[in-house]
Amino acid sequence: MEITGIFEYLYELLIGTGLPQVWVDIIAYAFAAVVVFGFLCIVALFLVWLERKASAHFQQRLGPMRTGWHGWRQTVHDAIKLLRKEDITPYAVDRNVFYWAPIICFVAAFMAYLVIPFGDGLIVSDLNIGILFILGITTFTIISLLMAGWGSNNKYALLGGMRSAAQVVSYEVPMVVSILAVIVFVGSLSMVDIVQSQAKIYQWYVFRMPFGPIAFITYIIAATAETNRTPFDIPEAEQELVAGFNVEYSGMKFAMFFLAEFVNMFTVSAIGATLFLGGWQGPWLPSWMWFMGKTLFLVCILMWFRWTYPRLRVDHLMEFSWKFLIPVAFVNLILAGFMKYSGWFNW
Amino acid sequence: MNREELAKYLLDKFPDTLELLETGKAEPFFLMKKPDEIVEFCRAIRDDVELRMDFLCQMCGVDTGENFEVVYSVASVKKRYRFDFKFPLPYEGAEIESVQTVWPGANWFERETWELYGINVKNHGNLTRFLLPDDWDQGFPMRKDWDAPDFKRMPEV
Amino acid sequence: MAELKTEEFVVNMGPHHPSTHGVCRFVLTMDGEVIVKVEPVIGYLHRALEKICENRTYAQCIPVLDRFEYCTSMSCNQVFALATEKLAGIEVPERAEYIRVIMLELNRIASHLIWLGTTSLDLGALTPFLYAFREREDIMDLFEMTCGQRLTYNYIRVGGVAKDIPKEFIPKAKQFLSTFDSKVDDYEKVLTENPIFMTRNQNIGVMSPELAIAYGVSGPNLRASGVKFDLRRDDPYSIYDRFKFNIPTGQNGDCYDRYRVRMQEMRESAKIVRQAIEQLPEGEISAKFNPIVFKAPAGELYSRIENSRGEMGVYLQSRDKEKKPLRVKLRGSSYNHLQAMPHLLKGHKIADVVAVMASLDIIMPDVDR
Numbered sequence A: 001m002e003i004t005g006i007f008e009y010l011y012e013l014l015i016g017t018g019l020p021q022v023w024v025d026i027i028a029y030a031f032a033a034v035v036v037f038g039f040l041c042i043v044a045l046f047l048v049w050l051e052r053k054a055s056a057h058f059q060q061r062l063g064p065m066r067t068g069w070h071g072w073r074q075t076v077h078d079a080i081k082l083l084r085k086e087d088i089t090p091y092a093v094d095r096n097v098f099y100w101a102p103i104i105c106f107v108a109a110f111m112a113y114l115v116i117p118f119g120d121g122l123i124v125s126d127l128n129i130g131i132l133f134i135l136g137i138t139t140f141t142i143i144s145l146l147m148a149g150w151g152s153n154n155k156y157a158l159l160g161g162m163r164s165a166a167q168v169v170s171y172e173v174p175m176v177v178s179i180l181a182v183i184v185f186v187g188s189l190s191m192v193d194i195v196q197s198q199a200k201i202y203q204w205y206v207f208r209m210p211f212g213p214i215a216f217i218t219y220i221i222a223a224t225a226e227t228n229r230t231p232f233d234i235p236e237a238e239q240e241l242v243a244g245f246n247v248e249y250s251g252m253k254f255a256m257f258f259l260a261e262f263v264n265m266f267t268v269s270a271i272g273a274t275l276f277l278g279g280w281q282g283p284w285l286p287s288w289m290w291f292m293g294k295t296l297f298l299v300c301i302l303m304w305f306r307w308t309y310p311r312l313r314v315d316h317l318m319e320f321s322w323k324f325l326i327p328v329a330f331v332n333l334i335l336a337g338f339m340k341y342s343g344w345f346n347w
Numbered sequence B: 001m002n003r004e005e006l007a008k009y010l011l012d013k014f015p016d017t018l019e020l021l022e023t024g025k026a027e028p029f030f031l032m033k034k035p036d037e038i039v040e041f042c043r044a045i046r047d048d049v050e051l052r053m054d055f056l057c058q059m060c061g062v063d064t065g066e067n068f069e070v071v072y073s074v075a076s077v078k079k080r081y082r083f084d085f086k087f088p089l090p091y092e093g094a095e096i097e098s099v100q101t102v103w104p105g106a107n108w109f110e111r112e113t114w115e116l117y118g119i120n121v122k123n124h125g126n127l128t129r130f131l132l133p134d135d136w137d138q139g140f141p142m143r144k145d146w147d148a149p150d151f152k153r154m155p156e157v
Numbered sequence C: 001m002a003e004l005k006t007e008e009f010v011v012n013m014g015p016h017h018p019s020t021h022g023v024c025r026f027v028l029t030m031d032g033e034v035i036v037k038v039e040p041v042i043g044y045l046h047r048a049l050e051k052i053c054e055n056r057t058y059a060q061c062i063p064v065l066d067r068f069e070y071c072t073s074m075s076c077n078q079v080f081a082l083a084t085e086k087l088a089g090i091e092v093p094e095r096a097e098y099i100r101v102i103m104l105e106l107n108r109i110a111s112h113l114i115w116l117g118t119t120s121l122d123l124g125a126l127t128p129f130l131y132a133f134r135e136r137e138d139i140m141d142l143f144e145m146t147c148g149q150r151l152t153y154n155y156i157r158v159g160g161v162a163k164d165i166p167k168e169f170i171p172k173a174k175q176f177l178s179t180f181d182s183k184v185d186d187y188e189k190v191l192t193e194n195p196i197f198m199t200r201n202q203n204i205g206v207m208s209p210e211l212a213i214a215y216g217v218s219g220p221n222l223r224a225s226g227v228k229f230d231l232r233r234d235d236p237y238s239i240y241d242r243f244k245f246n247i248p249t250g251q252n253g254d255c256y257d258r259y260r261v262r263m264q265e266m267r268e269s270a271k272i273v274r275q276a277i278e279q280l281p282e283g284e285i286s287a288k289f290n291p292i293v294f295k296a297p298a299g300e301l302y303s304r305i306e307n308s309r310g311e312m313g314v315y316l317q318s319r320d321k322e323k324k325p326l327r328v329k330l331r332g333s334s335y336n337h338l339q340a341m342p343h344l345l346k347g348h349k350i351a352d353v354v355a356v357m358a359s360l361d362i363i364m365p366d367v368d369r
Helices: A003-016 A021-058 A074-084 A095-115 A130-138 A140-151 A155-186 A191-196 A211-226 A251-276 A287-308 A314-342 B003-013 B035-047 B106-117 C049-053 C058-066 C070-088 C094-123 C128-147 C169-191 C195-201 C209-214 C220-224 C255-279 C333-344 C350-359 C364-368
Strands: B018-020 B029-032 B055-063 B068-075 B082-089 B095-097 B120-122 C009-013 C025-031 C034-041 C299-306 C311-318 C327-331
Touching: A003 A021, A021 A074, A021 A095, A021 A251, A021 A287, A074 A251, A095 A130, A095 A140, A095 A251, A130 A140, A130 A155, A130 A191, A130 A251, A140 A155, A140 A251, A155 A191, A155 A211, A155 A251, A155 A314, A155 C009, A191 A251, A211 A251, A211 A287, A211 A314, A251 A287, A314 C195, B003 B018, B003 B082, B029 B035, B035 B068, B035 B082, B035 B095, B055 B106, B055 C299, B055 C311, B055 C327, B068 C299, B068 C311, B082 C299, B106 B120, B106 C333, C025 C350, C034 C333, C034 C350, C049 C058, C049 C327, C058 C070, C070 C094, C070 C299, C070 C311, C094 C128, C094 C169, C094 C195, C094 C255, C094 C350, C128 C169, C169 C255, C195 C255, C195 C350, C209 C220, C209 C333, C220 C255, C255 C350, C299 C327, C333 C350, C333 C364
Parallel strands: B029 B082, B095 B120
Antiparallel strands: B018 B029, B055 B068, B068 B082, C009 C025, C025 C034, C299 C311, C311 C327
16 A cells, blocks of 8 residues: 555545544644654654764764664664753743743744655645745744743853854845745745656756756755754854853753754755755656655765864854855846746756 | 074173073073163063074073072074073062063963962063962972972882 | 943853863953953963972983873973983984984874864864874874883983884884875865865964064964974984975964964975984994983083974973982973964954964963973
């Protein structure tokens, strides 16, 4: 049975029990959301393991090797450890703000997956404002960073929170504008429509010269900055302000920030794969395998950046965004609009 | 100029101030007879066109058992000369003038000498705790008559 | 419209901090992100080495001074041995001098590799740290096979060296040197042309030659400011006048020039080791020196050598026929560099404190002794 088939089967089952339609819908979609949530937790654990192994091999060492074959169980053990750690809440924090910050971060990270197509028909809800919904939800992360910085009642955390908020806001603009360049071509905000307009490999937006590669590169750079990864990881720079905005968090709250970072990395890679690399399209293999392959390819590129490049200073970071990336992204958008209007390259 | 010529040049230039010591085993080592004029002397050797001693290698205090001594080692980067000079100070009321107006690098050397020996430095501006803990009240450690409370002398070889 | 009231605030950096090299505390007065004043607070690593040396015989001082600057332990041994030999007029045999030079230059390479690793780590490039330490392991193996130690060697003694080099040393050293230059090229490929690295380092922490000389800054930091001064060339000690090597200098005196100078110095040190291995003669490895009954004549001197960080010096004073020195004053190079550091940071941002401290190659045992 195919994956979509399971969902339809359960849906029929629920209708057969005679509940009112609205209840059937609620239960069905809640079930789908729980499935997606579970899948993402596993993906987050997998990505943490992948990061450790990738960084180890870049640095000519082996990484975790003892907990299972090549250390695959390492993250499970780390998760159990974090669950059992003492959750220290400093005395002088602003209770509500401090408590809700990691929750908001975590929830914002997961809600984006309601509209990401994992394969042909494998989408929780194909909203017709798909990509706009994602961009709106990922902006919630800024609020949680500011809350973490302020609520910790700590000079360092506040500096870290303000910096990361400034960084994320600055890099939202080129990200949105580069996505817009693709949307102009598609004509619709729905994620499924975007993928279906890339049916052939030469139609993938990364190959549509000349605006495609520029949009792709701008998107990747902005995405790295959005997820606070090196070379843009000033907020978490250990060597400078000792962990920035999450310096006062420990135990499960810290784990939430940590997992949210990896889930965010997967989100931006998934969006990149959907918009630029053709989503689930591909011959022979099942569609979800293509999607996972393309997303993991982008995730590996993000990890590669982290272990190669030094860190940008915060004013260079802002300068780079406002003085270089945004003009390039806007010029690219105009170019895309022109190309669409004139009908060139409209294969 | 080699070592002998350098020694002769200095003795000719500052006949009343310097006296060549025989205990100096490497570079010329002088005894400075006028400690009150240390700042002028240092400025003179720094600005002298022949010498150009612009690099203060080190400055330290010594406790010889009978008195203090303060040693300066200077060098010239351009001309590659090097010599040292020192002057003795009595135990009571030991005081020197700060030479940081001549070589700014002397600041920390003088601060350390004050802290470890108790030699007061005039016109320093920042004689505060440096190497020792902030709440140190057990005297001046580098003096010969000072031992740590738990110090045990090693057996003679 | 009311004026926005701003005030400066004081941030404490350290002593527990991942990128103060050793335990050092900085009290930073900041105006927003810009630094107004930096005040280093030191003394966390003060071990009273000078007082300890006053209670040890000359031979016993050598292992104590290993710990004076533990990244370049051979140089610490060498400077004290040199001072004692000049004091007592001891002549060191040829083979011992050549072995000393080989060990000193290998130690210089090891120290620069530590600098390279920690500098790139502080700037966020996390990988060259492991590559540099991988090379350093080869050098550690060479030292271990000679004197049994990896970090504090106690090998260069008064009068010569402690033990002769084993017969596996030369082939292994040659094998290390044959691949070393290409590895240094690899590190340069990762960092030197990287725009992020360049932006973080160029025009940061600019030190003019006048400031450098006034504060007693020496070594690669002075050379990066344009002053071509190397004690191995300008105040030669041991047998350095028999080797051909270049002295790299920079122009601007910023962090990037200091980086370039040290990378080039690693290559030059490898050149010296190659020449020394070729010219190594047979012979004695130590002069006649009895460590137990040695009594120094009366004398005082200040002797200095070119350490990987700068000028390292020992002022030694002894009374007549005494087994123990009267005064041992240790002059470490990082002491002066740390004193000059606040003057390089005016108007920079807090991220530059880390970059400047790493590029000046300051380590705390040198400062606190």
